[in-house]
Amino acid sequence: MQTQSFPSLSEAETADLRAVAGVAIPADVGFGVPAADDPTILADILATLGRDTGDVRAALAELSVLAKGPFANLDNDQRDEIATAYLAGSGVPARTLGRVMLQAYYRDDRVVRSLGLEPRPPFPKGHTLEQGDWSLLDPVRARPKLWRDAP
Amino acid sequence: MNEKVDVLIVGSGASGAAVAWSLADTKMRILCLEQGEWMKQSDYPSNRRDWEARTYDDFAISPNRRARPTDYPINDDNSPIKVVNFNGVGGSTIMYTGHYPRLHPSDFRVRSLDGVADDWPVDYAMLEPFFAENDRMTGVSGLAGDPSYPPKQSPMPPLPLGKSGARFGRAMNTLGWHWWPSDTAMATTEYDGRAPCINLGHCTPACTQGAKASTDITYWPHAIRAGVELRTRCRVREIVTDDNDMATGVIYYDADGVEQFQAAEMVIMACNGVGTPRLLLNSASARFPDGLANSSGLVGRNLMFHPYAQVFGYVEEPLDSNQGPPLCLWSKEFYETDSSRDFVRGYSFQFGRGLGPVTEAIFSAADGRLPWGKNHHAVYRKLVGRRIGMSAICEDLPEAHNRVTLDPVLKDGNGIPAPRIDYTLSENSLRMMDHGIARAKEILAAAGATNVGVQSPILNGGWHLLGTARMGTDPERSVVNEWGRSHDVKNLFIVDGSIWVTAGGVNPTSTIQALALYIADQIKQRLGTLFD
Numbered sequence: 253m254q255t256q257s258f259p260s261l262s263e264a265e266t267a268d269l270r271a272v273a274g275v276a277i278p279a280d281v282g283f284g285v286p287a288a289d290d291p292t293i294l295a296d297i298l299a300t301l302g303r304d305t306g307d308v309r310a311a312l313a314e315l316s317v318l319a320k321g322p323f324a325n326l327d328n329d330q331r332d333e334i335a336t337a338y339l340a341g342s343g344v345p346a347r348t349l350g351r352v353m354l355q356a357y358y359r360d361d362r363v364v365r366s367l368g369l370e371p372r373p374p375f376p377k378g379h380t381l382e383q384g385d386w387s388l389l390d391p392v393r394a395r396p397k398l399w400r401d402a403p
Numbered sequence: 404m405n406e407k408v409d410v411l412i413v414g415s416g417a418s419g420a421a422v423a424w425s426l427a428d429t430k431m432r433i434l435c436l437e438q439g440e441w442m443k444q445s446d447y448p449s450n451r452r453d454w455e456a457r458t459y460d461d462f463a464i465s466p467n468r469r470a471r472p473t474d475y476p477i478n479d480d481n482s483p484i485k486v487v488n489f490n491g492v493g494g495s496t497i498m499y500t501g502h503y504p505r506l507h508p509s510d511f512r513v514r515s516l517d518g519v520a521d522d523w524p525v526d527y528a529m530l531e532p533f534f535a536e537n538d539r540m541t542g543v544s545g546l547a548g549d550p551s552y553p554p555k556q557s558p559m560p561p562l563p564l565g566k567s568g569a570r571f572g573r574a575m576n577t578l579g580w581h582w583w584p585s586d587t588a589m590a591t592t593e594y595d596g597r598a599p600c601i602n603l604g605h606c607t608p609a610c611t612q613g614a615k616a617s618t619d620i621t622y623w624p625h626a627i628r629a630g631v632e633l634r635t636r637c638r639v640r641e642i643v644t645d646d647n648d649m650a651t652g653v654i655y656y657d658a659d660g661v662e663q664f665q666a667a668e669m670v671i672m673a674c675n676g677v678g679t680p681r682l683l684l685n686s687a688s689a690r691f692p693d694g695l696a697n698s699s700g701l702v703g704r705n706l707m708f709h710p711y712a713q714v715f716g717y718v719e720e721p722l723d724s725n726q727g728p729p730l731c732l733w734s735k736e737f738y739e740t741d742s743s744r745d746f747v748r749g750y751s752f753q754f755g756r757g758l759g760p761v762t763e764a765i766f767s768a769a770d771g772r773l774p775w776g777k778n779h780h781a782v783y784r785k786l787v788g789r790r791i792g793m794s795a796i797c798e799d800l801p802e803a804h805n806r807v808t809l810d811p812v813l814k815d816g817n818g819i820p821a822p823r824i825d826y827t828l829s830e831n832s833l834r835m836m837d838h839g840i841a842r843a844k845e846i847l848a849a850a851g852a853t854n855v856g857v858q859s860p861i862l863n864g865g866w867h868l869l870g871t872a873r874m875g876t877d878p879e880r881s882v883v884n885e886w887g888r889s890h891d892v893k894n895l896f897i898v899d900g901s902i903w904v905t906a907g908g909v910n911p912t913s914t915i916q917a918l919a920l921y922i923a924d925q926i927k928q929r930l931g932t933l934f935d
Contacts (some may be wrong), residue, residue: 282474282780284782350457354761374604374605375449377500377601381563382566384572388569395581396550398735398736
């Protein structure tokens, strides 16, 4: 598998991304979770942009247009108003920006633990699945055949 | 210079692997050319913390998104359903769910029974021994006694019902509707060197445990031990024919992009319902100006996908989410034609367990269910782990205007024209999907689910690529005969989903492989007169 290299975001774009992430997925003390602009999570987002870099860069440019300047220069209420409305849109850049934040956020150890899940990949431990009540099939077994005879 | 072989198979996926294994006992020299590579289980997504994110990257189901060097692009802009596949040893069995129903007896007789499309030149009874043989080779798990099928017995016990399956089972019993644990291509016990399923849950983008039956770990080890050669990173450009209208071999590009010729006594195509017509159309010549084996004009036509209508909802208690194989049950309550409905033929329901945390967040944010900002966390916690859903997998009838052609502009990494898809949903399919959505909502209500969502059709749902080189006895109305041989080129065979006459309403891999084994058996029985 060949690996491609992608240009990283500029400092200004990174500042805008941090500002968007902070309001899109804010911290919540009650649930014990950080915001998506947490340094560890933001670093994960930046490190894994990969083939999405172009769309994320386009999204940040669109947000700057809506902000009439650098998005990071807005106050928190303005950021919240513009970013949440923008991310709810259906454009490819907006959807991609939302996705890359969610991908990194919901694999963060602290966030995963807050959901009652173990922060680990599925392999090698796997999961336990209960058998369930097989007697539920009794009424189905009692049915006549459903399949049609074919000439 | 490559030495001439007796049998050249193009493609190592579901059908190519089966036919290679079956023909190996003839002791002929058999070579399979595969454009992809051997996969390594240690590279699969469920080894890593970014296991869900990789479904948008190197394990995306869309070849256009995945864009590995071993993939070819597909122009499916003019289709509401996008093609999904995988290119590697094992083909798309690397990236399928392993949901493994057979076609039903009525599926082979749709003209006789329901007055639509055409009957197949083979039937369920003819394929039955090959279904059984394929179940044994694949290692199928299931439960005997399903009243929706003729009697059959899987080699291994079924997957657990789990919380999600039991909840659906109770709901279906309340409604009085059929349901049954699915036949799956998952090992539930140690089987033929494979480890049993441990519920990694992330089955579709390749199984790290090796419990899912992709052909790189089922048929291929046996075929190779029996003497079949499998040559990877070989992308076939065209099939070459002589003045007697016989195939002499293929031209392919090797891993270095160097053009090669491989001579063969016979060629077997196993490239799926998009790759096979692409290659036939790209093999046009002075003697075959409209593409190889295309005197009927049907190569590439009658593409069938299986439109999926997906319906889901949320319940109060946490269920199985991603912590088990995603598909667990099927229902055939609405499978057979019912004249009281406003459509002909029918569909299966396949029931899903749920989604992982990242996927749930992405899907729910995309459809507006999960807000951004201050309410994000409270809403998310009512969604994650609580989704249950199902899909109506609808029979797509053949229509000549649904087709695969060669794109005039788009090309793959070797400069070979890419396939172009033109496809529309029929009125019959749309009515069938609406029926499925309405019934699914009743099932979800009976299961206690609310907050119901619908995706119809599933956009990236073109898993099943069927019908584009159909089989039949009439050379004017089919591409291959009743045992898979081209009507026009008598040493050219097709064994993949292209040759299907109709689609049924089930995942096709089991029947594709049984049909490939049947054709291999026919070849073996006719060796003395094979090209007459």
